[in-house]
Amino acid sequence: MHQDVALGRLSRVRRPGPLQARLRRGREAVVYGVLLLCALVSVFTTLAIVAALLEEIWAFFDEVSLIEFFTDTQWTPLFRDQHFGVLPLLSATLLMSLGAMLVALPLGLAAAIFLSEYAPAGLRAVVKPVLEVLAGIPTVVYGYFALQFITPEIVRPLFTEAGPFNAASASIAMGIMTLPLVSSLSEDAMRAVPQTLREGAYGLGANRFEVALRVVVPAALSGIMAAAILAASRAIGETMIVTIAAGNMPNLSWNPLEGMQAMTAYIVQVSLGDTPRGTIEYSTIFAVGMLLFLLTLLLNIAAQWLLHRFREVYE
Amino acid sequence: MIGAAALRRRMAVRRGTGAVFLALCFAGTCIAIAVLAVLLVTVTRDGIDRLSWGFINSFPSRHPEQAGIKAALFGTLWMMGFTALFAVPLGIGAAIYLEEFAPHNWLSRVIETNINNLAGVPSIVYGILGLAVFVRAMDLGRSVLAGSLTMALLILPIIIVASREGLRAVPPSIREAAIAVGATRWQTVRFQVLPAALPAIMTGVILALSRAIGETAPLIMIGALLFVPFTPGSPLDRFTVLPIQIFNWVSRPQPEFAENAAAGIIVLLVVLLSMNALAVFLRNWFERSRRW
Numbered sequence: 001m002h003q004d005v006a007l008g009r010l011s012r013v014r015r016p017g018p019l020q021a022r023l024r025r026g027r028e029a030v031v032y033g034v035l036l037l038c039a040l041v042s043v044f045t046t047l048a049i050v051a052a053l054l055e056e057i058w059a060f061f062d063e064v065s066l067i068e069f070f071t072d073t074q075w076t077p078l079f080r081d082q083h084f085g086v087l088p089l090l091s092a093t094l095l096m097s098l099g100a101m102l103v104a105l106p107l108g109l110a111a112a113i114f115l116s117e118y119a120p121a122g123l124r125a126v127v128k129p130v131l132e133v134l135a136g137i138p139t140v141v142y143g144y145f146a147l148q149f150i151t152p153e154i155v156r157p158l159f160t161e162a163g164p165f166n167a168a169s170a171s172i173a174m175g176i177m178t179l180p181l182v183s184s185l186s187e188d189a190m191r192a193v194p195q196t197l198r199e200g201a202y203g204l205g206a207n208r209f210e211v212a213l214r215v216v217v218p219a220a221l222s223g224i225m226a227a228a229i230l231a232a233s234r235a236i237g238e239t240m241i242v243t244i245a246a247g248n249m250p251n252l253s254w255n256p257l258e259g260m261q262a263m264t265a266y267i268v269q270v271s272l273g274d275t276p277r278g279t280i281e282y283s284t285i286f287a288v289g290m291l292l293f294l295l296t297l298l299l300n301i302a303a304q305w306l307l308h309r310f311r312e313v314y315e
Numbered sequence: 316m317i318g319a320a321a322l323r324r325r326m327a328v329r330r331g332t333g334a335v336f337l338a339l340c341f342a343g344t345c346i347a348i349a350v351l352a353v354l355l356v357t358v359t360r361d362g363i364d365r366l367s368w369g370f371i372n373s374f375p376s377r378h379p380e381q382a383g384i385k386a387a388l389f390g391t392l393w394m395m396g397f398t399a400l401f402a403v404p405l406g407i408g409a410a411i412y413l414e415e416f417a418p419h420n421w422l423s424r425v426i427e428t429n430i431n432n433l434a435g436v437p438s439i440v441y442g443i444l445g446l447a448v449f450v451r452a453m454d455l456g457r458s459v460l461a462g463s464l465t466m467a468l469l470i471l472p473i474i475i476v477a478s479r480e481g482l483r484a485v486p487p488s489i490r491e492a493a494i495a496v497g498a499t500r501w502q503t504v505r506f507q508v509l510p511a512a513l514p515a516i517m518t519g520v521i522l523a524l525s526r527a528i529g530e531t532a533p534l535i536m537i538g539a540l541l542f543v544p545f546t547p548g549s550p551l552d553r554f555t556v557l558p559i560q561i562f563n564w565v566s567r568p569q570p571e572f573a574e575n576a577a578a579g580i581i582v583l584l585v586v587l588l589s590m591n592a593l594a595v596f597l598r599n600w601f602e603r604s605r606r607w
Contacts (some may be wrong), residue, residue, distance in 0.1 A: 236437070
């Protein structure tokens with residue numbers, strides 16, 4: 001009898017009528033639709049980016065052939081004698097990103113190996129958040145740092161021929177900016193390497209150094225490569241540091257002590273001026289933007305593929 | 316066979332190499348931290364003298380000693396408010412869909428791949444998008460609203476990724492228990508999963524917003540003015556933000572303006588570091604008070 005009472009109470013509260021049940025189902029469907037729309041916003045964003053770039057890009061390639069765009073060695077759309085060769089901008093972007101990787105990869109990997117293989121938990125708990133702070137500093141601040149500290153205090157005392165705007169300072173600042181990305185992604189990859197691999201190596205008589213460099217790093221290699229590619233992609237798309245520290249003169253040169261204009265810096269230069277819409281000068285930023293978008297997209301896809309492969313092996 | 320002396324020599328070499336390698340790794344880590352210290356010290360040294368109430372409460376000016384960051388500070392506040400308004404519900408909604416509702420089909424895979432790729436799109440490309448869609452096509456002009464919408468799209472992938480991690484950390488047993496007592500899927504999410512994941516989601520939201528506060532390039536693209544001697548009064552007003560004001564000062568040749576830039580950077584970093592600290596605090600508190 002006691003049980004009956006309990007069940008009766010339960011059914012009075014819990015049994016939904018047919019109308020209630022339908023309402024409930026309806027509400028579930030509405031919620032599902034709204035959430036799906038939220039998720040689709042990201043797809044619309046990508047479509048909008050591509051559409052925005054394509055819309056203006058036709059006007060550009062109506063007047064400039066793809067061959068001229070990729071082979072002319074001068075980029076002077078804002079001068080009377082117009083040339084539309086993207087090579088100076090592209091080579092500046094690639095050179096400075098390469099320089100950034102020369103800074104970020106050794107330092108970032110060293111930090112990652114130290115944190116993953118050597119550091120005691122307490123030290124790791126301190127160092128990791130500090131590196132995260134480095135990742136959270138706005139790029140305009142790195143630009144200031146490059147122009148007001150790296151150039152006058154480091155680059156110019158060492159190389160007197162370096163100008164006040166030079167690619168080397170921008171590279172160093174971008175390297176520092178991307179260092180936390182390299183270190184945290186590589187560390188994640190190394191920590192995902194199963195402990196049994198390490199123990200096996202120790203069992204064969206390897207010491208800590210040999211385990212780190214000959215077992216863990218090779219095992220985590222695809223994750224580490226993904227980290228490097230993502231960092232390079234970040235450097236290629238980086239805008240403020242190169243705009244502030246490397247100058248605004250298109251310059252087809254491999255000398256990092258000279259000033260040069262990156263693709264992103266050119267886009268900023270045009271949008272700061274008052275180039276009227278509808279002119280070929282205005283449409284150049286979309287052509288350069290498209291090249292930038294495709295370049296970074298390619299690198300990101302490569303990185304995703306590597307990460308996917310890495311996860312398939314260990315997770 | 317190798318003799319005892321050769322063996323001892325080889326052991327010494329191995330041990331030595333190991334020690335050198337450890338020293339190199341340690342040095343790399345130290346350099347990274349030292350650079351952060353140098354950066355903070357340089358900026359503080361350059362800008363601390365310029366920092367005063369007058370600097371915070373003045374509009375920009377052609378005279379460096381009278382210029383201040385009032386317009387930029389208000390612009391940043393306005394923009395962040397609207398950015399959060401757009402990005403937070405959208406981001407959490409998308410995360411809930413992907414973690415709790417999405418069927419395993421091609422559409423979910425497309426959305427997922429797409430979010431991963433969006434996270435890697437350079438911020439200046441978002442600026443081009445904002446210029447073409449919000450400023451031109453939707454005719455919002457170079458307004459707070461156009462800037463906030465652009466910024467919301469930029470930080471959306473960050474919020475989605477962080478929220479998904481938060482939701483994934485809630486154990487399935489909680490969902491199963493709710494379903495077992497008759498809750499619908501949405502009731503399960505609304506009353507059980509979301510509250511449990513909220514601290515982690517908030518941490519991600521704060522970090523995403525702090526990223527947006529420091530972004531400069533996309534707002535230059537949509538034309539956030541470099542010289543704005545007023546605070547915005549409505550979402551359709553023109554505006555400037557702190558990083559753009561700093562960029563403006565950095566790009567002038569006079570050293571007095573560089574000093575202003577450094578002072579502006581100090582304000583920006585104080586805001587960002589307190590947000591980071593809040594996020595770390597929330598995360599630690601969350602991990603301590605976890606009920607499972």
